[in-house]
Amino acid sequence: MRFVYMRFVYMRFASMRIAYVFLIALTLLTAPRAALAVQPDEILTDPALEGRARALSKELRCMVCQNQSIDDSDAPLARDLRLLVRERLKDGDSDRQVIDFLVARYGEFVLLKPRLSLHTALLWFGPPALLCGGALALFFVARRRNRRGPDEEVKPEGGDLTAAEQARLAELLKSES
Amino acid sequence: MIAELGHYALVLALGLALVQAVVPIYGARQNDPILMSVAGAAAVAQFLFVALAFGALVACYVTSDFSVTNVFENSHSAKPLIYKITGVWGNHEGSMLLWVLILSVFGALVALFGTNLPAKLKANVLAVQSWVAFAFYLFILTTSNPFLRMSPAPMEGRDLNPILQDPGLAIHPPLLYFGYVGFSISFSFAIAALIEGKIDAAWARWVRPWTLLAWMFLTAGIAMGSYWAYYTLGWGGWWFWDPVENASLMPWIAGTALLHSAVVMEKRNALKVWTILLAILAFSLSLVGTFLVRSGVLTSVHAFASDPARGVFILMILTLFIGGGLTLFAWRAPLLKQGGLFAPISREGALIFNNLLLLVACAAVFFGTLYPLALEALTGQKISVGAPFFNMTFGPLFAVLLVAVPFGPLLAWKRGDLLGVTQRLLGAAALGVIGIVVTFAVEGGGPVLVPFAFGLAIFVITGAVTDLIERTAFLKVPLGTAFARARGLPRSAWGTALAHIGLGVTLLGIVGETQLGTERIAELKPGQTISIRRYDLHFDDIVERRGPNYSEVAARFTVRRGGEVIGTMEPSKRSFPSRGSGTTESALMTRGVGQIYLSLGEANPDGSIAVRLYHKPLVLLIWLGAVVMVIGGGLSLSDRRLRIGAPKPARSKAVLQPAE
Numbered sequence: 013m014r015f016v017y018m019r020f021v022y023m024r025f026a027s028m029r030i031a032y033v034f035l036i037a038l039t040l041l042t043a044p045r046a047a048l049a050v051q052p053d054e055i056l057t058d059p060a061l062e063g064r065a066r067a068l069s070k071e072l073r074c075m076v077c078q079n080q081s082i083d084d085s086d087a088p089l090a091r092d093l094r095l096l097v098r099e100r101l102k103d104g105d106s107d108r109q110v111i112d113f114l115v116a117r118y119g120e121f122v123l124l125k126p127r128l129s130l131h132t133a134l135l136w137f138g139p140p141a142l143l144c145g146g147a148l149a150l151f152f153v154a155r156r157r158n159r160r161g162p163d164e165e166v167k168p169e170g171g172d173l174t175a176a177e178q179a180r181l182a183e184l185l186k187s188e189s
Numbered sequence: 190m191i192a193e194l195g196h197y198a199l200v201l202a203l204g205l206a207l208v209q210a211v212v213p214i215y216g217a218r219q220n221d222p223i224l225m226s227v228a229g230a231a232a233v234a235q236f237l238f239v240a241l242a243f244g245a246l247v248a249c250y251v252t253s254d255f256s257v258t259n260v261f262e263n264s265h266s267a268k269p270l271i272y273k274i275t276g277v278w279g280n281h282e283g284s285m286l287l288w289v290l291i292l293s294v295f296g297a298l299v300a301l302f303g304t305n306l307p308a309k310l311k312a313n314v315l316a317v318q319s320w321v322a323f324a325f326y327l328f329i330l331t332t333s334n335p336f337l338r339m340s341p342a343p344m345e346g347r348d349l350n351p352i353l354q355d356p357g358l359a360i361h362p363p364l365l366y367f368g369y370v371g372f373s374i375s376f377s378f379a380i381a382a383l384i385e386g387k388i389d390a391a392w393a394r395w396v397r398p399w400t401l402l403a404w405m406f407l408t409a410g411i412a413m414g415s416y417w418a419y420y421t422l423g424w425g426g427w428w429f430w431d432p433v434e435n436a437s438l439m440p441w442i443a444g445t446a447l448l449h450s451a452v453v454m455e456k457r458n459a460l461k462v463w464t465i466l467l468a469i470l471a472f473s474l475s476l477v478g479t480f481l482v483r484s485g486v487l488t489s490v491h492a493f494a495s496d497p498a499r500g501v502f503i504l505m506i507l508t509l510f511i512g513g514g515l516t517l518f519a520w521r522a523p524l525l526k527q528g529g530l531f532a533p534i535s536r537e538g539a540l541i542f543n544n545l546l547l548l549v550a551c552a553a554v555f556f557g558t559l560y561p562l563a564l565e566a567l568t569g570q571k572i573s574v575g576a577p578f579f580n581m582t583f584g585p586l587f588a589v590l591l592v593a594v595p596f597g598p599l600l601a602w603k604r605g606d607l608l609g610v611t612q613r614l615l616g617a618a619a620l621g622v623i624g625i626v627v628t629f630a631v632e633g634g635g636p637v638l639v640p641f642a643f644g645l646a647i648f649v650i651t652g653a654v655t656d657l658i659e660r661t662a663f664l665k666v667p668l669g670t671a672f673a674r675a676r677g678l679p680r681s682a683w684g685t686a687l688a689h690i691g692l693g694v695t696l697l698g699i700v701g702e703t704q705l706g707t708e709r710i711a712e713l714k715p716g717q718t719i720s721i722r723r724y725d726l727h728f729d730d731i732v733e734r735r736g737p738n739y740s741e742v743a744a745r746f747t748v749r750r751g752g753e754v755i756g757t758m759e760p761s762k763r764s765f766p767s768r769g770s771g772t773t774e775s776a777l778m779t780r781g782v783g784q785i786y787l788s789l790g791e792a793n794p795d796g797s798i799a800v801r802l803y804h805k806p807l808v809l810l811i812w813l814g815a816v817v818m819v820i821g822g823g824l825s826l827s828d829r830r831l832r833i834g835a836p837k838p839a840r841s842k843a844v845l846q847p848a849e
Contacts, residue, residue: 051790052712052799073573078487079431083574084424125573131570135560139553139582144547154533177307 015152049092050083065098068107072114074095075122081124195245196336199286202238202293203326205231209319213312214599215610225308228315229300229531235322236297240840243277243290244334250277256342259283259335265348265767275358276349281483281499282335284362288479289325291363296322299374300401306395314374321373324506327647332499348767351739352599357417365410365437369475371403372440372719375447376472379465380514384522393455395466398826399403400451400468404444405822412815413439425803427702427811430579432487435558440549443471453540457602457827460541462522467544469518474551481509484560500512515757520685520709535605539597544588553582558829587625587730591645591696593690598682599659632705642700653686684825688818695814700805701783709802712793721804724785725749726758731798739771744789744798748778760789760800782809 050069056062069083074090082090082097093114100110114122126132210230216224246259250273255261264273278287294619296318303311382388414437419427428434447467453460470501481487483795484500531537545831557574564570595617599610625644632639657663660682661674709721718727729745743761747754758778773787783806790799 052710055710071577073575075264075449075838079429079573079575079731084429119571121573122570123582124573125577126572126574131564131568132560132572135556135578138556139549139586142552143545143549143586146549150545 054091054094054098056102061098061101065094065101065108068097068101068110068183069094069125071111073122075118103166191248192254192336192338193247195242195249196334198238198245199326199330199336200240200444201541202289203237203323203330204241205235205238206319206323206326207237208612209616210316210807212316214316216625217309217316217382217385219310220309222308225518226757227314228312228319230359232293232296232300232315232318234491235319239286239293241288241598242336246286247274247277253346254342255346256310256338256340256343257335258300258337258339259348261339261343262587263349265344265726265738266345266524267767268354269436269737271353271356271359272349276353278362279349279358285329285333285483286335287362287829288366288370289322289329291366291494291609292322292325292373294327294400295371295374297819299377303395310378310381310395311391312714313384314377317377317384321377324509324637328499328502328506332502345767347764348738351763351765351768351770351772352421352685352782354738354765354772355421356416357413357421360415361410361417363410364406364413364593366411368403368405368407368444369437369440369478370408370527371399371657372444372468372472372475374399374403374626375444375468376510376514378518379468380523382465383517385618386521388461388465388525390455390458393451397448397451400444400447400471401822401826404441404448405819405826406511406824407437407441407444410816411441411820412812412819416812419642419808420775421772423775424801425786425788425805427777427808430557430576431556433482435656436481438553438560439474439551440471440478442547442554443474446547447471449540449543449547453537455532457537461525463544465522465525466518467734469511469514473507473514474555475493476503476507476510476556480504481558496736499715531602532604534600534607536597536600536602540602542593543590543597546586546593550583550586554579557582559816572599577608578830588642588645591649591692594649594692595655597645598653598656599687606685607829613659614652614655617648620651621645623647639700639704642704643684646693646696653693655684680824680830684828687821689821691821693814694810694817695812698810698812699809700815702811706808707804710799711802712797712799714795719800719802720800721785723750723757724804725760726785726801726802729757733762734806738767739765741774742792744800746776746787758785758787760787762789764825779809782807782813784808 013101022082052173058105070081072082072086072093074080074082074085074093075173076087076089080090082093096114097110100113111123120126126135126138209228212231213225213228217225247259249257250264251270253260253266253273255264257281258538259282263283264276265435268276273448278281278284281702296315299306299311299314299318303314304651306314334503337517339623360642375396378392378399382392414434415427418429419425445543447464447470450460454464455728478504480500484503535546557578561572561574564572587624595614596607596610599613600607625640628643629638657675657678660678661671663671663675664670668672707721709719711719713719713728715728715730718725720726726748732743739762741763743759746758746760748756748758756778758776760776761774762771763774775786775787776785778785783804784804784825786801788801790801792798836847
C-alpha cells in the first residue's frame with residue numbers, strides 16, 4: 013500500500029517538475045522534495061565501470077517519472093535501478109546484457125530510445141522517409157520547371173490589380189511625382 | 190465584486206469576438222468599408238475588455254481574495270507581492286487568461302499599426318484572429334473559469350508551488366506566450382489570403398514583421414525557460430527533450446522555416462503556396478503545444494480519458510483550426526499563381542534546403558513527442574521516447590543544416606555559384622579546421638565529436654562574419670568607405686548575420702557544457718574542502734535563515750583558485766510550511782562564460798551533507814547565443830521596409846511594391 017502511495021506521489025511530482033518549470037502545469041500537486049539523483053554512496057570505485065553505469069543510466073527511464081532518466085531522477089525506484097545496474101556491471105555483465113535484463117524485467121517502457129521493431133517502425137522511419145520524400149518531390153518539381161524553360165517566367169500578379177487599386181496606385185504615383 | 194467585473198468583461202469580450210469574427214468578413218465580401226472597419230474597433234475593444242478581466246484577476250491575487258477559488262488554490266497571504274502577481278499565470282486558468290490577453294494584444298496591434306494594410310486584407314485578418322479568440326474565450330468560460338467563487342471563503346490560501354516562486358515565472362511564460370500566440374497573426378494572414386484567393390510579394394512583407402516578432406519572443410522565452418530549469422532543478426540540465434519543451438520547440442522550428450521562406454516570397458515572389466502552408470503549420474504546432482500542455486494528456490493517457498472536459502475542448506479547437514486551415518489550403522491554394530523561377534543552386538534553393546531540413550527536424554520532434562501517446566492510445570503498448578532518441582535524430586539533421594548556414598546568404602538569387610561561394614568561405618572553413626585541430630591537441634583523447642562540433646560552430650560564426658565582410662568590402666576599400674558601406678547595409682543583413690552568429694555561439698555553449706564539463710558528488714562536513722578543475726571549495730559552516738514565507742538552511746563555501754579567495758557560494762534548501770514542501774537553491778559562480786554550479790542534497794545524521802559540484806565551461810554561451818539571435822531579429826525588424834507602422838515614404842513604397 014505504501015509503495016503504491018509513494019509511486020503515486022513520485023509520478024505526480026517527478027513527471028510534472030520539468031513541466032512546471034517550462035510551461036506552468038495545470039494541476040495542484042504534491043510539491044517536489046528537492047534531492048539529488050546519483051547519491052555519493054552509489055558511486056562505484058572503478059571509474060571505468062562507473063562511467064559505463066552513468067552512460068547506461070542516461071538511456072534508462074525512471075519508470076515512475078515522466079521522461080526522466082534514472083540518472084536524473086531522485087525517485088526511490090530510480091535509485092534502486094541505478095544500484096541494480098551497478099550490481100550487474102560488477103558481476104561482469106556487458107552493457108547489452110544489462111539492458112536485456114532490464115527490458116525482460118520491466119518491458120520496453122524502460123528504454124528511452126525504443127528498439128526498432130514493427131510497432132516502432134513508423135517512429136524510426138517516419139522522419140527519414142519525410143526527408144527522402146521531400147527531397148524527391150523537390151527534385152521532380154525542379155525538373156518539371158527546367159523542362160518548362162526559364163523563358164516562361166510567370167507574370168507577377170501585381171499585373172491584375174482591381175479597379176480600386178488602380179485608382180489608388182494612380183493617386184500615389186501622382187503624389188510621389 | 191472585482192471578480193464578477195472580470196468575469197463580465199470576459200463575457201463581453203466573447204460577444205465582441207463573435208461580432209468581429211463575422212461582420213468584417215461579410216463586409217469584405219460585400220465591399221462595404223463601414224462593415225470592414227468594425228474589425229479594428231472591435232479588436233481594440235476586445236483587448237480592453239480582456240485587459241480588464243486580467244486586471245481583475247490580478248487584483249484578486251494582490252488583495253488575497255480567497256473567496257475566489259483560483260486565488261485560494263494558488264496563493265497565500267504571506268507570499269511576496271511579486272509572486273502574488275506572477276502566481277496569476279502560475280496555474281491553468283490564469284495562464285489561459287494570459288494566453289487570450291496576448292491574443293487580444295496582437296489583434297489590437299494589427300488594428301492600430303496595420304494602417305498600411307489593404308482594407309479587405311485587414312478585415313479578413315482580424316476576423317480570422319477573432320475566430321481563434323472566440324474559441325478560446327469559450328474554452329475559458331466553460332471549462333477553465335478563474336473567476337468562480339467558493340463559499341464559505343477560507344481564511345488562507347494553499348499557496349503557489351514553491352518551485353514557481355521564482356523571478357523566472359515573471360518572465361518566462363509571458364515571453365513564451367507572446368511567441369506562441371504571435372504565430373496566430375501569421376495564421377490569420379495566411380487564412381485571409383486564402384479567403385481572398387490573392388497573394389503577392391507585398392503580403393510576405395506585411396506578414397514578416399509579425400512572424401519575426403513572434404519568433405523573437407519565442408526564442409527568448411525558450412532560452413529563458415531553459416536557463417530557469419538550469420538553475421532551479423539542481424542538476425544543471427538545461428534541455429530535457431520533455432514533451433512540454435518540445436511543445437515550444439516545434440512552433441519555433443516551423444516559425445524559423447516560415448521566416449526563411451517568407452524572405453523568398455518577398456524578394457522573388459516564389460514559394461507562395463509553401464509559405465502559406467508554413468504559416469498554417471507554425472500556428473497549428475502552437476495549438477498542438479497548448480493541447481499537450483493543457484489537456485493533461487501528457488501526465489497519462491488515462492488521466493486524460495477520465496477527465497476529458499478540457500482536453501476534448503482543446504482537441505476540438507485543434508481539429509477545427511488545423512483541419513479547417515488545411516482544408517481551406519487544399520481548396521484555395523491551387524488558385525495562387527507561382528512565380529519567380531530559379532536554379533537549384535541559388536539563394537532560393539538554399540532556403541528551400543533550409544526549410545526541408547528544419548521541417549524534417551520538426552517532424553522528428555513531433556514523432557518522438559506524440560508517437561508514444563498515439564501508440565498507447567491505439568494499442569495499449571507503452572514505450573518511452575527520450576533524450577537519446579532526439580539526440581540521434583535531431584542532432585544529425587541540425588549538424589547538416591549548420592554546415593549549410595554560411596552558404597545561404599552568400600549565394601546569389603536565381604542562379605548561384607556554389608564553387609565561388611565555397612572559395613569565399615575558405616577563410617571561415619580554415620578557421621573551423623584550426624578550431625578542430627586545436628581542440629584535438631588540447632583535449633587529447635576526449636569524445637571525437639567534440640572537436641568537429643567546435644569546428645562547425647566556428648565555421649558558422651566566421652561564415653556569417655564573412656558575409657558582412659564581403660558586403661562591406663572590408664579591407665578591400667579604405668576603412669572609411671567600408672564603414673560607410675556598413676552603415677548603408679540594410680539592417681536585415683545585419684540581422685541575418687547576427688542570428689546566424691548566435692546559432693554558432695549557442696552550439697559552442699552546448700558542446701562546452703555537455704562534453705567538457707566535470708562533476709563531483711561527495712558527502713562533506715563543515716571544514717572539508719572539495720576541488721574541481723583549479724577551484725577549491727572550502728565548506729565553512731551551515732546557517733539557518735528565515736525568508737518571508739520559508740525557512741532556509743544554507744551551506745557556506747569559500748571558493749579559492751590557486752590559494753587565492755575569489756568569492757563565496759551559498760547553496761541552500763528552502764522549506765515552505767504552507768505546502769510542507771521545499772526547493773533546492775543552487776549557487777552559481779560565473780567565471781568568464783563558464784560557471785561553477787553547486788547544489789545541496791540530503792543531510793545525513795552524522796552532520797555531513799551531500800553536495801553536487803559541477804564545472805560547466807562555456808555554458809553561458811547557450812543562452813548568450815539566443816540573446817544574439819533575438820538581437821539579430823530585432824535589427825531585422827527595425828529594417829526600414831519592415832518597420833511596423835512605418836511613416837509615409839515607406840508606406841507608399843509598400844503599396845507600390847506589388848507592381849515590381
